[in-house]
Amino acid sequence: xxxxxxxxxxxxxxxxxxxxxxxxxxxxxxxxxxxxxxxxxxxxxxxxxxxxxxxxxxxxxxxxxxxxxxxxxxxxxxxxxxxxxxxxxxxxxxxxxxxxxxxxxxxxxxxxxxxxxxxxxxxxxxxxxxxxxxxxxxxx
Amino acid sequence: xxxxxxxxxxxxxxxxxxxxxxxxxxxxxxxxxxxxxxxxxxxxxxxxxxxxxxxxxxxxxxxxxxxxxxxxxxxxxxxxxxxxxxxxxxxxxxxxxxxxxxxxxxxxxxxxxxxxxxxxxxxxxxxxxxxxxxxxxxxx
DNA sequence: TTAGTTGCAAACAGTTTGCAACGAC
DNA sequence: GTCGTTGCAAACTGTTTGCAACTAA
Numbered sequence: 269x270x271x272x273x274x275x276x277x278x279x280x281x282x283x284x285x286x287x288x289x290x291x292x293x294x295x296x297x298x299x300x301x302x303x304x305x306x307x308x309x310x311x312x313x314x315x316x317x318x319x320x321x322x323x324x325x326x327x328x329x330x331x332x333x334x335x336x337x338x339x340x341x342x343x344x345x346x347x348x349x350x351x352x353x354x355x356x357x358x359x360x361x362x363x364x365x366x367x368x369x370x371x372x373x374x375x376x377x378x379x380x381x382x383x384x385x386x387x388x389x390x391x392x393x394x395x396x397x398x399x400x401x402x403x404x405x406x407x408x
Numbered sequence: 409x410x411x412x413x414x415x416x417x418x419x420x421x422x423x424x425x426x427x428x429x430x431x432x433x434x435x436x437x438x439x440x441x442x443x444x445x446x447x448x449x450x451x452x453x454x455x456x457x458x459x460x461x462x463x464x465x466x467x468x469x470x471x472x473x474x475x476x477x478x479x480x481x482x483x484x485x486x487x488x489x490x491x492x493x494x495x496x497x498x499x500x501x502x503x504x505x506x507x508x509x510x511x512x513x514x515x516x517x518x519x520x521x522x523x524x525x526x527x528x529x530x531x532x533x534x535x536x537x538x539x540x541x542x543x544x545x546x547x548x
Numbered sequence: 549t550t551a552g553t554t555g556c557a558a559a560c561a562g563t564t565t566g567c568a569a570c571g572a573c
Numbered sequence: 574g575t576c577g578t579t580g581c582a583a584a585c586t587g588t589t590t591g592c593a594a595c596t597a598a
Contacts, residue, residue, distance in 0.1 A: 285571090285572055285573075285577070285578075286572080287571075287572070287577095287578065287579080288571095289578085289579070290578090305562090306562080306563080307562085319579090319580070320579090320580085321579070321580040321581065322563090322580095323563085323564075323565085323579085323580070323581075323582095324578080324579055324580070326562090326563060326564070327564085327565095327578085327579090328578095330563095330564090340485065342482040342483075342485075343482075345480065345482075345488065345588090346561090346562085347561080347562055347563085348485065348562085348563090360529065360532050369532070371529060373527070375523070375527075376520070376523055376524075376527075379519060379520075379523055380516070380519075380520065380539070383515070383516055383519055384516075384541075387513070387515075387516075389500065389511060389541065391545060391546045392500050392509070392511075392541065392543055392544070392545055392546065393543045393544045393545075393546060394541050394542070394543040395542050395543040395544070396541075396542040396543070397539065397540070397541055397542070398539070398540040398541075398542060399520070399537065399538065399539050399540075400537070400538040400539075401524075401529065401532065401534050401536075401537055401538075402534070402535050402536040402537070402538060403532055403533045403534040403535040403536070404532070404533045404535070405531060405532055405533075406531045406532065406533060425552065425553070425596090425597055425598075426597080426598095427552095427553065427554080427596075427597070428596095429553085429554070430553090445587090446587080446588080447587080459554090459555070460554090460555085461554070461555040461556065462555095462588090463554085463555070463556075463557095463588085463589075463590085464553080464554060464555070466587090466588060466589070467553085467554090467589085467590095468553095470588095470589090485563090486586090486587085487586085487587055487588085488587085488588090
């Protein structure tokens with residue numbers, strides 16, 4: 269499996285020890301495109317690693333977030349969800365189904381950035397722009 | 409106090425009973441522009457209403473949210489924050505200070521909407537667009 | 549008058565923490 | 574071999590719930 273090697277390197281490049289658990293968690297997060305919660309990852313990973321602990325998943329996700337390998341998303345009232353797609357993107361969110369999808373569009377990001385550069389926000393220095401589209405997925 | 413009359417009417421117009429607690433909570437939320445948490449509202453309101461309960465604040469904020477009087481904001485990992493500004497706006501957020509400010513700009517909303525109308529998102533029907541600017545406030 | 553609301557305490561869910569055993573480097 | 578990491582259980586924090594007393598309409 270070449271892919272797991274890559275994931276291991278991603279972790280090592282972030283200056284972290286590449287333990288089995290960390291590799292498994294990042295691998296799962298990249299595979300599962302559903303922006304899973306810690307609990308969802310736990311249930312998924314337990315099939316393969318029956319002794320993995322929920323606390324380890326929380327701690328590891330926290331660590332990955334601090335290292336910039338992973339992002340936290342908080343859409344609804346409930347728990348944190350995690351995203352390992354590092355490429356710039358936005359989120360589509362359905363409140364009804366609690367489903368999150370990625371939306372890639374370089375132009376949109378550019379349009380907003382251009383506008384903001386022309387119309388500086390008084391007294392605020394922007395580091396990042398987040399956009400969410402709230403709505404409904406058309407289940408065809 | 410004419411203002412409190414207005415707030416009472418806001419609540420009544422939403423089809424809710426205008427109890428002392430509800431009026432006080434909405435009034436506080438409108439006055440405090442800091443997007444307070446339930447706990448912050450509780451501490452603020454206790455000065456004036458020593459017997460008010462935290463559970464009432466949570467339940468009321470939830471009720472207001474469902475009635476559209478109030479919006480929930482979840483920026484960082486921690487707890488929910490509430491916003492009673494109904495006019496369309498975006499949020500500026502400093503991760504360092506955990507501070508949230510409102511940002512009003514009708515043009516930006518229009519620009520994004522125009523773009524999205526021209527470039528329909530496949531399989532998704534948009535109800536609302538949320539934008540957050542993550543960065544730093546320039547403390548002068 | 550009455551159905552809906554409140555305050556309290558207890559329950560709950562998501563997340564964090566302390567610690568001994570363990571494993572990557 | 575060392576120091577960081579893991580799994581477990583217990584703790585913690587934000588939020589919700591059940592219920593008897595109360596209150597707005």
